[in-house]
Amino acid sequence: MTEQHIPVLLNEMIDALAPRDGGIYLDGTFGRGGYSRAILRAADCRVWAIDRDPSAIEQAQKVDAEFPGRFTILCGKFGDMEDLLAGAGVDSLDGVVLDIGVSSPQIDTAERGFSFRMPGPLDMRMGNEGPTAADIVNSWGEDELARLIRDFGEEHRARQVARAIVRARDIEPIATTTQLADIVRSVVRKAKDGLDPATRTFQALRIQVNDELGQLDRALAAAERLLRPDGRLVVVAFHSLEDKRVKAFLSARSGAKGISRHLPGPAPDAPKPTFTLAKRGTIKPSEAEMRANPRCRSSRLRVAVRTDAPAWAADRPKSVRGKRA
Known part of the structure; x- marks a missing residue:
């Protein structure tokens, strides 16, 4: 049985998005519809939503x-x-909201294969297409697996995990979440904060299976092109890999990146800022929300307002597999 879905930073999201009557808004990560409902209740507006999960x-x-x-x-x-x-x-919007990452219902459904706490097939796909996590752990080489687990999982013992995976699959294919979790736990100790040793490896595989960082990069650039002047971009991220990307994008697009009082201003031919930061830094959940929903503890919200400057050329996302060892 799945837990009730609790939208993260819901009130803060509405304050940041500031929906208005007659506006057109995009909920880019519908999930179970918590954000969409809140936007529709906040104003007499139109909401479009996107999700790949059936x-x-x-x-x-x-x-x-x-x-x-x-x-x-x-x-x-x-x-x-x-x-x-x-x-x-x-072709244009007054606001875009993105709640990045896997949803609670996906995690809590064992047959989806996202959780190392419940036995299930090693799938991890948010949609129904493309390679599964099992395909990756059973076919990628040790170097590729180590790089993936290090870069997308931020796992310090990535090489040891990759080696253990390769040894285990030589005996039998790795097909379930419990198989993989036990393999990881055999070489990674439990953290002092109680974090399960399998957490980072599962995160890395989920991000790769669903191209989550590539999707985020493309979505940020698309939102820049779609938003009207004074339109708002609101992004909720749950771990540092996502939040660093959002921060870098908004810092560059707002003109904040690389600014120093010791250096001259931007070059005359530099693109003009396409966003202003509605708030510097992030908005974090309150103590009350964290007590009610422990999964929200790592969430961070960033918000920016679109200027009338032309959109920049989009940066091309990089993949882990495309990097050299």
């Missing part, structure tokens, strides 16, 4: 029934928001 698409029917004529779900990846919206006849 179970989320089913949940969206309830939101559509609750807010007839004001809500539409699009099946796909949030990194493809520009193409998905164009296909629906939408």
